[in-house]
Amino acid sequence: MILLTSFSPNLSPYSSPVTLPQDLCTCCCFSWRSFPFPLEWPASALHPSLYSHIPQSPRHCLFSHPLSCRTTPLLLIPGPGGARTSVYPSKAIIPRGGSQRVNCSISCDQKATFGLETELTKKEVDRGNNWKVFELSDVQEDISLLCYSNSCPVHTTPLSPAGFPEHVELAPLPLWQPVGEDLNLSCQVSGGAPRDHLSVVLLRGEEELGRQPLGKGEPAEVRFTVQPRREDHGTSFSCRWELDLRSQGLELFQNTSAPRKLQTYVLPSTDPHLEAPTVVEVGSRWPVKCMLDGLFPASDAEVYLVLGDQRLETSITYHDYSVLAEAWIEGHEEEEGTKSLKCSVSLGNEIRKTRGSVIICGFPALSGTLSPPEVSGWTTVTVECEAHAATVVTLNGAPAGPLGPRAQLQLNASAQDNGRGFSCSAELEVAELVVQKHQTLELRVLCRQLDQRVCLGKWTWQEGSEQTLKCEALGNPIPKLNCSRKGDGASLPIRDLRPVKREVAGTYLCRATSARGEVTREVVVNMLCECWSLGPGRDSELPLQVQGVQSLVGVLRSRMLYGQA
Structure with a gap:
């Protein structure tokens, strides 16, 4: 028979034992990985007086792999006093696959039997009266270490291997993201331990936008929300995991995912x-x-x-x-x-x-005609505009009459009509819209002209004044004009602004020539000037004279100066 007691907060560790059949011992193995009471309470240890009476098989059950029992957990009666076991370090994190030294010590009878129970490969590397140091190797997963004794309560400590995440990735971004709208970004991390030392950082370029602890799940997913800006167009985003083991005397480890480029856009709500x-x-x-x-x-x-x-x-x-x-x-x-x-x-x-x-x-062509297109002066000309039957045609200058597809005008062309334009317009109504078409005709009057309006017959100027000689020939085609002085054939300077001299005076013959024939006109240039004689008495014999006209001013002035008025 085995003596056991059930755990209760109000039950003394030395309560009356309960007698159970020996074959039920195998069902009383408890999981030392998860005690149903605080570890600092010195219970759950086998009472020294009872330990030797437990058969080998159930005794092994206490420190071996736990079995799953559906019954209420039963606890072994603890030993007396404050004796206890302890493990150092109380919590350890090491690189995955690495090794760790653990010190298991007791504060009770130094002659007690004690040790370290674990599934890992262990090796005792040092010992003392009440302590032992074990080296554990090839730590691949989280595990609890049990320091046991036949005279002290047991003590457990967790041992966790630190492993880098196998993969970190930023979930694909949308092809385009509107500026100012929320964008959910997802960082996915596979593997990595211990998770309570792992965190995930969202990066925009090298800028940290957010940080969150890495939760459970495989792969674990961490979400962030950002509002992209215009300047984020073409910017790379990435995820970075950080394994911070500096509190364990190790380093801060980190790795960043491949970047993903974001394309932002703004499209106004207005239509083009x-x-x-x-x-x-x-x-x-x-x-x-x-x-x-x-x-x-x-x-x-x-x-x-x-x-x-x-x-x-x-x-x-x-x-x-x-x-x-x-x-x-x-x-x-x-x-x-x-x-x-x-x-x-x-x-x-x-x-x-x-x-x-x-x-x-389809809008039929607008036809405008001049008959004839070129005429001599004082010839009757007919101007006519005509279009499709459904159109309304107008001709500027035509007499008022009923509107229709045809308009006509007759005139007696003169030289003044040369270059005159006639405008034809046609209007067609299409789907309640008026479509217009225009055509311009130009009349050419063949003539030659060199008269008083364009070439004066006489000029009288003060010598030395600035004057412009103007003489033009009109006609169609445009005539060629030439003015030469009678007698010596000197040319008359036309259209030049210059101080006039007495040498310009004279009578000129201006001739306008074109394919229509030739027109001539005589032009006289007079010059007013103050002249002085060479000596007394000579002015009466040789009065001063300018080419083309006698200068009375010069004669009178000369006589007054010499007393011969």
Whole structure:
């Protein structure tokens, strides 16, 4: 029979023993890994007076692998007094697979039998009267060490191998992340011990954004939440585990995951601005533009212009925070009708669209004629504009009349009408819209002209004054003008601003020549000047004279000076 007692907070260690059958001993083995009472309470130890009476098998059961019993845990009666066992270090963390020396000592009878119970390979390396040192090797997992004695309570201590995590990884990031919206980042760590010394750090580049202890699970997952900024576009994020064993006399170990690059973006809620013609005439070509401001990064935006079901060839220009797409719409006869026009701008995971429509229509040519297109002066000219029957044609200068597809004007052309323009306009209503077409005609009047309006017949100037000689010939085609002085053929300086001299005076013949013939005009240049005679009495014999006109001022002034007025 074996004497046991059940544990109770109110039960004295020396309470009356309970007698149980010997074959139940195997069911009374308790797990020394997890005591049902505080370790500092000196209970659970086998009473010395009873230890020798326990058969070998159950005695071994006490210090061997624990069995699982479904009965209420029963505790061995402790020994008397304050005798106890102890283990140093009380808690140890060592590198996985390494070795550790453990001191097991007792404070009771020095002749007591004591030792260290463990599943690990152990070797006694030193001893004393009441202590022993064991070297434990190849520590691969967490384990509890039991220091036992036949006269003192047992004592346990945990031994944990420190292992680096096998893998650390930042979970994949979204392809694009909107600026300012919460982004959940997940760091996953496989392996590593002890977990209560492991932590995970989230890094943005080299900047630490957050730190959390590594929990349980395999792999263990730690989550962080950040709000990305514009400047985070293209920035790398990573996870780093830290195994801090400095409190155990070891080091701080750490390792960082492969970085992942984040792409942030801003896409405004407004739709793109679309500029396009409402109507495109068959055979014509019109530009179309699509713009959007306030997006980031603008260079990563994609812009599409689609007419009907055909994507237009687009030229895209990027600015700091805007994008501009330009294309051309060509009107083809086989495409007549209303076509949808769509502009879409996509960035990140979002898209903005603007829709419009374009009417492609056939507009028959506007025909404008001058009959004849070139005329001589005082010839009747007919101006006519005509278009499709459904159009309304107008001609500037034409008399008022009923509106229709034809307008006409007649005039007697003169030299003043040379170069005159006539504007024809045609209007066509398409889908409640008015489409216009314009044409300009120019009349050419063939003539030659060299008259008083463009070339004066007489100039009288003060000598030395700055003057511009003006003489032009009008006509179509433009005549060639030449002015030469009678007698010596000297040329008249035309269109030059200069001080005039008396040598310019004279009579000139100006001739305008073109394919239409020749026109001449006589031009006289007079010069006013103050002249002095060479000596007394000579002025009456030789009055001063300028080419082309006698200077009375010079004669009178000369006579007054010499008393011959």
